[in-house]
Amino acid sequence: MKKILNYIDGVYTEPVSGQWLDNYNPSNGEVYCQIANSNSEDVANAYHAATKAFPAWSHTTIDERSRILLKIADLIEAKLDNLAAAESKDNGKPLLLAKAVDIPRASANFRFFGNAITQFASEAHESIGLNTMNYTLRQPIGVVGCISPWNLPLYLFTWKVAPAIAAGNCVVAKPSEVTPMTAYLLGEILTEAGLPPGVLNIVHGTGPSAGQAIVEHPEIKAISFTGGTATGASIARTAAPMFKKLSLELGGKNPNLIFADCDYEKMLAVTVKSSFANQGQICLCGSRIFVEEAIFPKFKNDFIKKVSQLKIGLPSESSTNIGALVSKSHLEKVESYIKIAEEEGGKILFGGKRINIPNAENGYYLQPTIIEVDDDQCRINQEEVFGPVVTIMPFKTEKEVLAMANGIKYGLSATLWTTNINRTMRLSKELEAGIVWVNTWLNRDLRTPFGGVKESGIGREGGFEVLKFFTEAKNVCIHYEE
Numbered sequence: 001m002k003k004i005l006n007y008i009d010g011v012y013t014e015p016v017s018g019q020w021l022d023n024y025n026p027s028n029g030e031v032y033c034q035i036a037n038s039n040s041e042d043v044a045n046a047y048h049a050a051t052k053a054f055p056a057w058s059h060t061t062i063d064e065r066s067r068i069l070l071k072i073a074d075l076i077e078a079k080l081d082n083l084a085a086a087e088s089k090d091n092g093k094p095l096l097l098a099k100a101v102d103i104p105r106a107s108a109n110f111r112f113f114g115n116a117i118t119q120f121a122s123e124a125h126e127s128i129g130l131n132t133m134n135y136t137l138r139q140p141i142g143v144v145g146c147i148s149p150w151n152l153p154l155y156l157f158t159w160k161v162a163p164a165i166a167a168g169n170c171v172v173a174k175p176s177e178v179t180p181m182t183a184y185l186l187g188e189i190l191t192e193a194g195l196p197p198g199v200l201n202i203v204h205g206t207g208p209s210a211g212q213a214i215v216e217h218p219e220i221k222a223i224s225f226t227g228g229t230a231t232g233a234s235i236a237r238t239a240a241p242m243f244k245k246l247s248l249e250l251g252g253k254n255p256n257l258i259f260a261d262c263d264y265e266k267m268l269a270v271t272v273k274s275s276f277a278n279q280g281q282i283c284l285c286g287s288r289i290f291v292e293e294a295i296f297p298k299f300k301n302d303f304i305k306k307v308s309q310l311k312i313g314l315p316s317e318s319s320t321n322i323g324a325l326v327s328k329s330h331l332e333k334v335e336s337y338i339k340i341a342e343e344e345g346g347k348i349l350f351g352g353k354r355i356n357i358p359n360a361e362n363g364y365y366l367q368p369t370i371i372e373v374d375d376d377q378c379r380i381n382q383e384e385v386f387g388p389v390v391t392i393m394p395f396k397t398e399k400e401v402l403a404m405a406n407g408i409k410y411g412l413s414a415t416l417w418t419t420n421i422n423r424t425m426r427l428s429k430e431l432e433a434g435i436v437w438v439n440t441w442l443n444r445d446l447r448t449p450f451g452g453v454k455e456s457g458i459g460r461e462g463g464f465e466v467l468k469f470f471t472e473a474k475n476v477c478i479h480y481e482e
């Protein structure tokens with residue numbers, strides 16, 4: 001059976017423990033390969049390779065770093081078909097989605113940071129009257145840790161490692177043990193692109209073993225993490241007393257505010273996507289839908305009709321809109337929330353049931369599910385489900401919907417549908433979220449700050465924000481005589 005090896009010091013390596021984890025194909029529930037079950041010794045080896053590579057990499061010219069990152073981007077693009085097929089098989093997402101979104105974005109991440117690093121400049125402050133000139137050095141931190149989740153595997157893995165190495169750091173990175181395949185395949189690409197050994201080390205394994213070892217490593221000075229809020233809190237508990245820099249991109253339970261004056265057809269089409277793209281397994285999905293009373297009955301009918309037309313099927317089929325959920329345990333978690341919603345009095349308007357796909361009866365398929373609720377504080381409306389489940393609820397006033405949108409511990413993103421510019425300006429300021437989309441969703445410009453407030457995380461990724469995260473600012477103050 002195929003084995004997913006670590007990539008340490010530019011070489012594919014077996015785990016020190018000699019132990020392996022099973023990797024499942026969500027489309028049929030079968031084990032199809034094995035993953036290195038790494039521990040602190042593998043992390044120590046990866047750290048050793050990284051720290052050895054750091055002096056040369058951090059002194060490599062910006063042009064050369066940029067050239068290598070752009071080459072990696074080109075190679076990912078050239079291998080689009082293979083990588084998309086691997087991603088779809090590993091994660092259960094529709095192949096067409098992997099081809100149109102995941103892999104192009106992984107390539108774009110390297111291309112973006114390959115270019116951005118050539119424009120990243122330090123600041124200078126002249127202290128007039130004091131005869132001093134200050135300038136800020138932005139120096140790489142050293143060895144940093146990147147830990148990524150399973151929902152957008154290569155997309156989010158590269159969103160972290162590309163800026164980290166662009167800024168001159170060396171990295172110990174761990175993709176999710178649930179979807180390790182494309183990060184494994186990236187190793188070959190790094191070698192082919194000429195990335196020096198040790199600059200990016202990829203260690204596979206579970207969170208409590210390999211992940212925790214990265215976070216606990218005394219010499220890994222910064223951690224960039226995307227995943228669940230509970231895991232983020234646990235990482236923060238370990239890393240904070242060690243004074244590590246932390247960037248945490250955590251859960252979301254994002255409100256979708258729909259006003260009667262919106263462009264209705266556009267809103268409807270995009271709301272289907274913001275609800276169920278990637279089986280609803282995107283932290284930015286708008287899983288709490290609030291609709292102005294005047295259009296609520298019409299929206300309810302139209303939304304159910306559109307969602308009922310989505311085709312659930314094998315990820316490899318081109319007609320599939322909704323593939324398999326990522327794992328059996330995740331499927332069970334999502335189902336348990338549908339049950340909770342029913343117990344709380346939520347009305348299942350559509351879906352809620354597993355689907356049997358011929359010849360793939362053990363796959364993790366669930367219908368897209370719409371639940372009408374009348375209390376925005378119920379559990380299904382407050383807790384992150386992270387699956388193809390949305391709630392809908394009517395509202396009367398702007399004030400009321402704002403209170404419901406903000407009445408939650410999360411604050412990642414919010415989507416607003418209205419053509420009223422004054423309302424747009426008011427609500428954009430008041431919504432407690434790191435990202436507000438108006439009349440659009442998941443519309444990304446990689447230069448913009450990306451991240452959440454409240455329990456959705458700390459820090460911002462993207463653009464120069466993340467390059468600042470992956471560098472230490474040092475002020476140099478020079479006094480001169482007239």
Ligand SMILES: NC(=O)C1=CN([C@@H]2O[C@H](COP(=O)(O)OP(=O)(O)OC[C@H]3O[C@@H](n4cnc5c(N)ncnc54)[C@H](O)[C@@H]3O)[C@@H](O)[C@H]2O)C=CC1
Nearest residue numbers: 148149175176206207208211212227228231250251283386
């Ligand atoms: N992007 C997001 O917002 C995501 C949110 N989630 C949410 O989290 C819930 C749990 O999903 P999981 O797969 O368990 O996500 P998770 O947060 O446990 O996993 C994300 C990454 O963190 C690693 N990890 C886990 N425990 C760790 C630890 N103690 N130290 C260091 N690394 C650790 C995992 O191996 C994986 O690479 C999901 O049901 C969903 O609600 C999950 C994945 C992504």
Ligand SMILES: O=C(O)/C=C/C=C(\O)C(=O)O
Nearest residue numbers: 151226249282283284444
């Ligand atoms: O950077 C983006 O475009 C999207 C990021 C999505 C996540 O971080 C997520 O779903 O976890």
